[in-house]
Amino acid sequence: MTTVPETSSFGQRVLHPLPDQLYATVSDLRDEGFLTAVDVTAVDYMAHPGRTDLPADVSPERFEVVVSLHAHQSHERVRLRIQVPVDDPVVPSLFDLFPGTEAMEREVFDLFGITFDGHPDMTRILLPEEWEGHPLRKDVDTGRIPVQFREAPVQR
Amino acid sequence: MRRLPILGDVSRVSDDGLEGLEHNFVTARIEDLVKWSRARSCWPATFGLACCAIEMMATGAAHYDLARYGMEVFRASPRQADLMIVAGRVSQKMAPILRQIYDQMMEPKWVISMGVCASSGGMFNNYAIVQGVDQVVPVDVYAPGCPPGPETLMHAILTLHESIRTGELTRRREANDGGAAIHVEAPLPEDTTEQPVQLGSR
Amino acid sequence: MSSGAPEGTLSDLGSAERVHRRDGSAVLRVGEGEAFELAGDPDNPDDDERMILNMGPSHPSTHGVLRLMLEMEGETVLRTKPVIGYLHTGMEKTGENLSYLQGPTNVTRMDYAAPLFSELAFSLATEKLLGIEVPPRATWIRMLMCELNRVASHLLFQATNGMDLGAVSMMIYGWREREEVLRFFEKVTGLRMNHNYIRPGGVAADLPDGWQDDVRRLLDLIPPRLDEYDTLLTGQPIFRERLQGVGVMTPAEALALSATGPILRSTGYAWDLRRDEPYLAYDQVDFDVLVGTYGDSFDRFAIRLNETRESLRIVEQVLDQMPGGDYRTQDQKVTPPPRARIDDSMEALIHHFKIFTEGFHVPEGEVYVAVESPRGELGCYLVSDGGPNPYRMHIRGPSFVNLQTLPHLMEGGLIADAVAVISSVDPIMGEVDR
């Protein structure tokens, strides 16, 4: 059993594994009865570097992949926050353990550009295939354009 | 006695008017008849995209009963439809498909843009949504609201019927290739002095 | 149908091998260009007879803009690829630019068949970050509205499911009843859909006078109509033939694929967040969690029909137990001062102005809150950096995740059953694509 730093947020268990500890940690958790991967998402902390809720021995990186697991038997939830550096945004895929993470990992890839190693189909899911960039990154603009209306010419 | 087929005895028409005939008739210009029939049997294509589609379906269902206007047949195939109700937000990924479906529809065809999202992007002014479906297809009637209630949609439909009946739409089409000629545009170049109405959300 | 605590482990819920075997083969993972090659050459006699059928995104029975690529052999579906994103709205990005008070306006447009649930998840998450309690009346109002919304959503399912299977009169009946519920919503929230009614700190407005009569009318009106559906559909041989044994799933598969809601329950696994991780005041009302036996489309239909009845049972209890008091918290931080005070107090005016322009600041932190929407677990993951806008707002849409079960449900079935399966999964594309 690998030991990973643990904190708690609003009464919920939060683990902070390194990217290369992720697979082993999740696999241990699955053996403990966490049978469902509820959610996989990510956060880009570029505009909020000084966050305070990380344990001392975890060094903050720009991206953070957040995995939520759920044990129905014991009514427990656990959240894993994995720090992912921007120059090497790769984490192991959890697809082997939980086939249900397939679409969620694709979504994170699509919107953040984080690659999941070992995923069977790492392609864009929400945006068109030829789209450039990853819109949920903080250095990408919302894409707001000023909408302007021109009056219709007077008819008749 | 002079008889004509179908109409019957026509010898006393000059005295009695049309009353003595077995079958009556009306005279009209062929254009008016065509316009009238176009307006009275406008078949919409199912083009539900988002929340507005639910309201569009509600309009077609029992309580609001779109069938009263000869419009209950929502056609799944664009080739059998002549009205496209763009109900909902159009994403960048959907826009080419929207255009393709529009191109597959038979002339004459009309477009109603239902809801603020379809009309101008609505509250979603971001990378994913086309800011106004009139950038993709010419829109004839805009229905405001988020979502427009069934009453609003019906008002839009009746407005459309009215302008088909009066021929206004056909005239407009000749003048500007269709659509209501309201344009949602990308920003003007910096040095332009003319400032159109600007409706940015913030 | 019975209820019971979730029991058993993965091994006795169904064989784990099945998950993996089916998983390798049910999902089609090819791009558009490859699909073209895979489809093969019709003139070549050595061709393996497989073809790729494209369904959607504008197809009458794909519930909006879902697109499916089906690999077929004859009439049999081999592999399926759901292609989504045609309604991608960038709501998570837009949500970062809206204050917490404006947030519900945004999320309510995700699941447009059950908008109040997204508002609820967002509001609960914000309240957790803020550390505020809402008054009991607000909680019970939320419960009342959510359960009615569940009724409306399941009625919508009955209508579209019926229509997809050729029972077109269901379309008329389902909408007819839904309209009654919407009328009550319009009276309370001012809108038929996309209400923006549940907000951080409580609800937007108190229930109108005479709401009890309206709710009682609904309670009298809907159950007999549900019995009508029973007569019309449940016992009808054609309908049963189309649904029974179609799109079967085991509990182990459902758990592995992260499915929740009626899909998970139809496999016999009794899991309902309202009972198992109670939020609001669900621990104070009495209701049953319905489960199926076979995990097929018919079970999913029956669960939704009977859940409508359970929801009405909850509504009845809420009606009797509705407490008095405030409908929103009196915490100065999130609630603007009452209108009357604005006229004679400058501070109140400034306060009011600040709440609606800048918004209130929420302490730094991150939180995940889940509620049981009609489609399954709807979660909201909020990250705050201490500012007035969420730093990151993520919604875990149940439809998005449940959609992954489609290839597995359709594998080996006939193309005609595909429609029945899609409709029994009941995806709402707004929530899938966000």
Ligand code: SF4
């Ligand atoms: S206008 Fe409103 S209701 Fe219509 S699609 Fe847009 S958000 Fe939904």
